[in-house]
Amino acid sequence: xxxxxxxxxxxxxxxxxxxxxxxxxxxxxxxxxxxxxxxxxxxxxxxxxxxxxxxxxxxxxxxxxxxxxxxxxxxxxxxxxxxxxxxxxxxxxxxxxxxxxxxxxxxxxxxxxxxxxxxxxxxxxxxxxxxxxxxxxxxxxxxxxxxxxxxxxxxxxxxxxxxxxxxxxxxxxxxxxxxxxxxxxxxxxxxxxxxxxxxxxxxxxxxxxxxxxxxxxxxxxxxxxxxxxxxxxxxxxxxxxxxxxxxxxxxxxxxxxxxxxxxxxxxxxxxxxxxxxxxxxxxxxxxxxxxxxxxxxxxxxxxxxxxxxxxxxxxxxxxx
Numbered sequence: 001x002x003x004x005x006x007x008x009x010x011x012x013x014x015x016x017x018x019x020x021x022x023x024x025x026x027x028x029x030x031x032x033x034x035x036x037x038x039x040x041x042x043x044x045x046x047x048x049x050x051x052x053x054x055x056x057x058x059x060x061x062x063x064x065x066x067x068x069x070x071x072x073x074x075x076x077x078x079x080x081x082x083x084x085x086x087x088x089x090x091x092x093x094x095x096x097x098x099x100x101x102x103x104x105x106x107x108x109x110x111x112x113x114x115x116x117x118x119x120x121x122x123x124x125x126x127x128x129x130x131x132x133x134x135x136x137x138x139x140x141x142x143x144x145x146x147x148x149x150x151x152x153x154x155x156x157x158x159x160x161x162x163x164x165x166x167x168x169x170x171x172x173x174x175x176x177x178x179x180x181x182x183x184x185x186x187x188x189x190x191x192x193x194x195x196x197x198x199x200x201x202x203x204x205x206x207x208x209x210x211x212x213x214x215x216x217x218x219x220x221x222x223x224x225x226x227x228x229x230x231x232x233x234x235x236x237x238x239x240x241x242x243x244x245x246x247x248x249x250x251x252x253x254x255x256x257x258x259x260x261x262x263x264x265x266x267x268x269x270x271x272x273x274x275x276x277x278x279x280x281x282x283x284x285x286x287x288x289x290x291x292x293x294x295x296x297x298x299x300x301x302x303x304x305x306x307x308x309x310x311x312x313x314x315x316x317x318x319x320x
Contacts, residue, residue, distance in 0.1 A: 028051070030089055031044050065080040067084065113156045115305070126301065126304040130296075130297055157285060159284075160301070165277040174216070175270045176253040177260070186270050188272035203251050219276065247266065
């Protein structure tokens with residue numbers, strides 16, 4: 001008990017004062033000192049006279065010395081106040097610079113690489129929703145390999161990378177879509193097999209560049225071989241527009257999501273033999289911190305991708 005009492009006696013008063021807004025107090029101190037008046041100085045600092053007085057008093061209590069000699073009309077700096085004024089000015093200036101930098105950083109666009117299969121309407125909605133969350137997006141639409149390269153070369157701050165379902169934050173179901181009604185609840189790949197007496201070109205499954213990735217292409221290739229389709233019946237298009245055009249003018253089918261099929265007025269069905277899924281994860285360059293983007297825009301990104309309804313992001317961001 002005795003040692004605690006001695007500590008309380010010997011502890012400097014400045015260490016016992018808590019809750020002082022040092023920047024705010026210094027701002028009041030500088031403004032009053034420059035104008036020689038608590039009334040005028042407080043107004044210039046956009047605070048009431050009572051607030052300015054309390055802040056200066058708190059600063060004096062913190063440092064254990066008076067800053068001003070107060071008279072009825074003037075506030076005159078004490079020698080201690082004059083010595084402290086230059087450092088207080090530097091602190092206020094540094095705080096103003098920091099505030100400006102923070103506001104500028106918030107307005108800096110987040111350059112994000114997204115799948116080029118996303119519709120214009122979907123991307124526009126994502127940008128608009130992001131603005132509602134205080135985030136400015138600069139989108140770069142690209143195929144999977146290009147998105148990875150944009151991220152690796154740090155041309156974007158983050159990218160939605162294609163990954164298998166078990167690694168994904170957002171998942172999009174894939175099926176087969178055709179211009180004609182398939183007349184069934186599922187499309188079985190084996191039904192595309194050509195008989196020996198078949199006439200004309202065999203029906204093809206068109207793969208878009210977005211789905212030309214191992215975790216989608218390889219299982220589909222193995223299924224093609226297992227059910228006896230010809231190699232040419234599984235074709236990768238140069239772009240998704242070309243793939244859609246091939247399907248719209250023939251009996252071919254398109255590997256796509258329900259949302260894409262809806263945009264193209266195609267009839268979409270799940271694949272009978274296997275389940276295929278587009279998986280996406282938000283990846284960032286080494287210097288990036290996308291946690292707040294993912295937290296604010298997770299649902300909006302899901303909507304833009306056409307992810308499963310109710311698909312809630314649970315996985316943390318990936319850093320490359």
